[in-house]
Amino acid sequence: MTTLTRRRALHLAVAGAVAGPAVLRITRAHAAEFSLKAANNTPISHPLTVYMTKAADAIREETGGKVDIKLFPNNQLGGDTDMLSQLRSGALEFFTLSPLILATLVPAASISGVGFAWSSYDKLWPAMDGDFGAHVRAQIEKSGLYAFDRIWENGFRQTTSSTRPILKPEDFKGFKIRVPPSPMWTSMFKAFDAAPMTINFAEVYSALQTKIAEGQENPLTLIDTAKLYEVQKYLSKTNHMWDGFWLLSNGKIWRGLPQDVKTVVAKHFNAQAVAQRADMAQRSGTTEQDLRARGLTIQDVDTKAFQAKLQSAGFYKEWKGKFGDDAWALLEKHTGPIA
Numbered sequence: 001m002t003t004l005t006r007r008r009a010l011h012l013a014v015a016g017a018v019a020g021p022a023v024l025r026i027t028r029a030h031a032a033e034f035s036l037k038a039a040n041n042t043p044i045s046h047p048l049t050v051y052m053t054k055a056a057d058a059i060r061e062e063t064g065g066k067v068d069i070k071l072f073p074n075n076q077l078g079g080d081t082d083m084l085s086q087l088r089s090g091a092l093e094f095f096t097l098s099p100l101i102l103a104t105l106v107p108a109a110s111i112s113g114v115g116f117a118w119s120s121y122d123k124l125w126p127a128m129d130g131d132f133g134a135h136v137r138a139q140i141e142k143s144g145l146y147a148f149d150r151i152w153e154n155g156f157r158q159t160t161s162s163t164r165p166i167l168k169p170e171d172f173k174g175f176k177i178r179v180p181p182s183p184m185w186t187s188m189f190k191a192f193d194a195a196p197m198t199i200n201f202a203e204v205y206s207a208l209q210t211k212i213a214e215g216q217e218n219p220l221t222l223i224d225t226a227k228l229y230e231v232q233k234y235l236s237k238t239n240h241m242w243d244g245f246w247l248l249s250n251g252k253i254w255r256g257l258p259q260d261v262k263t264v265v266a267k268h269f270n271a272q273a274v275a276q277r278a279d280m281a282q283r284s285g286t287t288e289q290d291l292r293a294r295g296l297t298i299q300d301v302d303t304k305a306f307q308a309k310l311q312s313a314g315f316y317k318e319w320k321g322k323f324g325d326d327a328w329a330l331l332e333k334h335t336g337p338i339a
C-alpha cells in the first residue's frame, strides 16, 4: 500500500508539474472511488480550513486514495445560505456551519449560542461532546442532515466597529451591525437596541469597507484571518456568545457510504476537530497582540452590563420559551444558572 501511495503521489506530482492543475484534477478523480466535496466559509489560513485539510489528507492516505475529499474553503462555493442549499440537495457532501445559522433549518440548534451562557471551555467542550451536543445532533438528524460528533471551534465573539467604540450597552443604540443569517443573532442585537442587518460572511468585508455596516462581531481568529482589521478601527471584548461549526453531511449520502468508508472519514474529521480546538486555544493571546499591531484599538468592557441589557429586554425569556424547559435545563446543567 505504501508503494502504491508513493507511486501515485509521484505520478500526481509529475502530472501537476508538466500539464498543470486541470490534468491533476482529472487524474485524481479517476483514481478515487469516492470523490467528495467539503466546503466552508473561512479563509485558507484559518485553523478550520487548515485542520479540515489535514483530515482530508489523512483520509486519502488511510484509504490509499480511494476516498478523495476536495476542500473548497473561503466561500468558494457561495455564501453559507447557498452552501446549505447545496448540502441539502446533495450537490455538496460536507459543509461546516454555525449552529445558529443551521437554526434557520433546525431551530433547536442555536441553543449553544445563547448570550453569555458559557463561562469557560471546561464547561463548554464536555457539554458539546456529551449529552447537550447529542441532544442538538439528534434534532439535526431529524432534518435529514448528519452532524459529526465533534463540533469545530469558531470562538467567543467580539464586537468591532469603524465608527465608534462600543464600550457600554447604550453605545449599541442604532448601531448598524452586520449579523449572520440567524434569528438568534437578530434577536440579540435588537435586544441591545442596535440595528442588525443580516449578511452572509462572504460579503462581510465589502459591507464594512463600503460602510453599509458600521460594525460586525466575530472571534479574534476570524477577524485576523479575514483581515477585517483593514476595514475596522475598534474592537470591544464583549464576549457575548460562543460559536462553533458543526461539520454536516447530507444524511442520505452519508448513510449510503460503505461502513468502512464512514468509519475512516468520521475518525479523522472528529480527531482533527479536537486538534483544531487545541490550536485555537493556543493562539488566542498572540492573535490579540497581532490585531493591536495591525492598528485595532482593543478595549475591555463590563460584560455584565451587556448581559443585564439582554435580560431586561426579555431576550432570555423569549429564548427559554422557544427552546422549552427541558432543553434549557439541559443547557443550565452545564453552564449553571444563566440569567
Ligand code: X2X
Residues within 6 Å of the ligand: 041, 097, 098, 101, 154, 180, 200, 201, 217, 218, 219, 222, 243
Ligand atoms: O458568519 C460569521 O460571522 C461566521 C464566520 O462567524 C460564522 O460562520 C457564523
